[in-house]
Amino acid sequence: MKTLKIMLALGMLALASLSVQAVEIRDYHKDVIGKNCKSCHDNGIKQFPSDQACLQCHDIDELAKKTARSEQDKWQNPHNNLHYGKELPCQECHSEHETKKPLCSNCHTFKYDKHKE
Amino acid sequence: MNKIDLLGRRKFITGLGIAAGAAMVAPAMAISEKADGIAWDKEIEIVIIGSGFAGLAAAIEAKKLGAKDVHIFEKMSYFGGNSAINGGLFAAPVTPMQQKEGIQDSVERMVADQLASGRGIADEALLRHVASHAMEALQMTLDAGSEYHPYLQQLGGHSVARTYQTTVSCGAGITQPLLKKCRELGVNTHNRAKFEGFLVGNQGEVLGIKMRENYHFGEDQPGKVINIRATRGVIMATGGFAQNVNLRMAQDPTLNAEVGCTNAPGATGEGMFEMFRLGAIPVHLAHIQSGPWASPDEGGFGYVSNYSIYNFPHSIAINRLTGKRFMDEIADRKTRADAELACRDEQGNPLPPILITSYQDSKQHPNTEKVIKYNVGWKFESIEALAEHFNVPLAPLKAQIEEYNGYVKTGKDTQFGKNMTKAADKYIKAPFTVVRLWPKVHYCQGGVMVNTKAEVKDSFTGAPIQGLYAAGEVCGGIHGVSRLGSCSIPECMVMGMTAARSMMQA
Numbered sequence: 103m104k105t106l107k108i109m110l111a112l113g114m115l116a117l118a119s120l121s122v123q124a125v126e127i128r129d130y131h132k133d134v135i136g137k138n139c140k141s142c143h144d145n146g147i148k149q150f151p152s153d154q155a156c157l158q159c160h161d162i163d164e165l166a167k168k169t170a171r172s173e174q175d176k177w178q179n180p181h182n183n184l185h186y187g188k189e190l191p192c193q194e195c196h197s198e199h200e201t202k203k204p205l206c207s208n209c210h211t212f213k214y215d216k217h218k219e
Numbered sequence: 220m221n222k223i224d225l226l227g228r229r230k231f232i233t234g235l236g237i238a239a240g241a242a243m244v245a246p247a248m249a250i251s252e253k254a255d256g257i258a259w260d261k262e263i264e265i266v267i268i269g270s271g272f273a274g275l276a277a278a279i280e281a282k283k284l285g286a287k288d289v290h291i292f293e294k295m296s297y298f299g300g301n302s303a304i305n306g307g308l309f310a311a312p313v314t315p316m317q318q319k320e321g322i323q324d325s326v327e328r329m330v331a332d333q334l335a336s337g338r339g340i341a342d343e344a345l346l347r348h349v350a351s352h353a354m355e356a357l358q359m360t361l362d363a364g365s366e367y368h369p370y371l372q373q374l375g376g377h378s379v380a381r382t383y384q385t386t387v388s389c390g391a392g393i394t395q396p397l398l399k400k401c402r403e404l405g406v407n408t409h410n411r412a413k414f415e416g417f418l419v420g421n422q423g424e425v426l427g428i429k430m431r432e433n434y435h436f437g438e439d440q441p442g443k444v445i446n447i448r449a450t451r452g453v454i455m456a457t458g459g460f461a462q463n464v465n466l467r468m469a470q471d472p473t474l475n476a477e478v479g480c481t482n483a484p485g486a487t488g489e490g491m492f493e494m495f496r497l498g499a500i501p502v503h504l505a506h507i508q509s510g511p512w513a514s515p516d517e518g519g520f521g522y523v524s525n526y527s528i529y530n531f532p533h534s535i536a537i538n539r540l541t542g543k544r545f546m547d548e549i550a551d552r553k554t555r556a557d558a559e560l561a562c563r564d565e566q567g568n569p570l571p572p573i574l575i576t577s578y579q580d581s582k583q584h585p586n587t588e589k590v591i592k593y594n595v596g597w598k599f600e601s602i603e604a605l606a607e608h609f610n611v612p613l614a615p616l617k618a619q620i621e622e623y624n625g626y627v628k629t630g631k632d633t634q635f636g637k638n639m640t641k642a643a644d645k646y647i648k649a650p651f652t653v654v655r656l657w658p659k660v661h662y663c664q665g666g667v668m669v670n671t672k673a674e675v676k677d678s679f680t681g682a683p684i685q686g687l688y689a690a691g692e693v694c695g696g697i698h699g700v701s702r703l704g705s706c707s708i709p710e711c712m713v714m715g716m717t718a719a720r721s722m723m724q725a
Contacts, residue, residue: 145433148441149433149440149441150433150435150438150440152433153296153410153411174588174589175589177387184387184389184391185297185299185303185304185389185391186297186298186299186303186391186395187395189297189298190296190297191296191297191410193296193435194296194297207518208484208518208519209304209481209517209518209519209520209521210517210518210521210522210593211516211517211521211593211594211595212593
């Protein structure tokens with residue numbers, strides 16, 4: 103029984119640290135996400151968020167404006183890029199529980215200085 | 220928090236464990252099965268698996284021919300497959316641009332060039348079928364809004380300039396307009412939709428497919444599997460398997476995980492496996508092509524590949540150990556990739572050769588600024604600076620350039636027999652731009668055998684498998700040993716269109 107309690111405590115700790123980690127990546131998500139997993143996990147807790155989850159708050163056209171590049175490099179805009187336009191799902195480059203490299207880095211050496219990886 | 224809550228949590232954690240386990244096992248269970256007594260979740264007229272050139276062209280053509288209900292299923296989260304990340308190079312014979320430039324070409328000439336590169340094992344009937352309809356496919360892209368550079372290129376192994384390239388120098392300049400066109404025409408496009416096997420009737424005919432929804436590539440995600448009835452049939456446009464390291468090593472053990480690859484991560488070949496399980500004939504699986512224009516200084520296709528493809532005709536490729544040329548810079552891909560792989564230092568370690576171009580000529584292509592800006596290519600004001608940077612012996616290099624410039628003048632390369640048409644007046648002189656070359660796995664010549672109706676033949680009966688069509692890189696045997704550059708896009712599109720035509724006539 104004691105062992106079970108320890109395991110439960112460890113389990114809770116793991117869950118708690120997961121929540122903390124979720125807001126550690128992006129501080130500004132603390133207020134809107136907090137510890138409410140369902141604000142992103144709209145397909146159920148066991149599933150990845152849907153590709154619409156981030157778009158509840160974020161507007162792709164605004165994001166594309168914010169990350170626009172010079173005319174010569176305009177297609178490097180991650181939110182309106184050469185290969186997939188504005189359709190690339192957020193989760194390809196962003197995560198709340200871990201850092202991720204942008205999809206572009208599979209083939210390209212150009213950088214996104216503000217991207218957390 | 221009370222005890223009951225904790226127990227609830229405990230069950231929840233257990234539940235997660237089971238779910239994760241099930242998800243890991245599920246892909247291995249994907250297999251075709253008899254459709255007897257199965258409950259259909261959906262009925263669709265035409266099912267297309269894969270959203271690259273072949274799938275998109277098939278969908279548009281099917282709609283044009285009056286299909287009402289066309290669906291494209293893509294396992295990745297984004298559409299376009301490999302077609303969205305290549306050079307956007309499109310070869311076709313007897314085109315408006317050839318007429319404008321006064322270039323004599325024909326279907327037969329294009330087929331002959333491809334047969335030579337195929338080294339005796341290419342499928343002449345399929346090559347002729349594709350070349351005969353290539354202009355129609357090019358027109359489909361133009362109608363959808365694709366834009367091309369206002370000049371033709373002469374790629375390796377082609378005896379004349381017959382290659383269009385999109386203005387964005389990428390296949391996305393075709394997939395994006397085609398995808399938009401599909402949606403305008405009412406084609407339903409589904410991403411994160413993973414093909415999990417065929418559902419087969421009593422005569423061995425394909426009646427439908429199993430499809431996993433909400434699929435996350437490379438993740439344990441228990442998406443729901445549904446059974447879809449395809450009333451007219453299924454078009455497999457699932458691409459090659461260059462990213463499946465185990466399978467490519469089974470064919471060629473040298474193509475291990477350390478060898479670079481230009482393909483999208485999803486090019487893993489499951490669609491092809493399922494067709495083999497159904498009885499399709501495997502052809503030429505061991506012929507896996509590496510791109511000789513790729514760079515070891517970036518991942519995948521990157522920026523350098525297009526830079527090199529454009530510049531090869533008027534550049535020299537130099538072995539850094541000797542300072543001399545080592546190949547015809549516009550030989551077919553296999554010839555060049557093999558020659559590059561033979562460039563080694565004294566210890567036998569890879570010594571990527573360099574491609575030297577006059578900046579005056581290289582700067583005509585938009586990628587030149589990019590390769591320099593992103594440090595995957597370099598500009599030099601003098602041959603001395605270039606030689607020092609790459610540790611190339613200066614005297615032989617200077618002699619080689621002088622010798623080659625003689626070939627530019629006479630139009631005859633007595634060293635490697637390069638076709639110097641596109642090199643006319645393009646002398647190698649300072650300032651120079653330089654990139655390093657090292658082949659990357661690029662294309663699978665092998666796949667399932669198809670005929671000129673895009674029907675998939677059964678290995679036991681030799682007859683087409685009813686209800687099943689295939690188009691694009693998932694098909695094998697068309698190109699033989701080495702596919703010529705810019706011949707895949709016309710093949711994918713023509714065979715996609717062909718599959719749609721066959722299906723609508725069946």
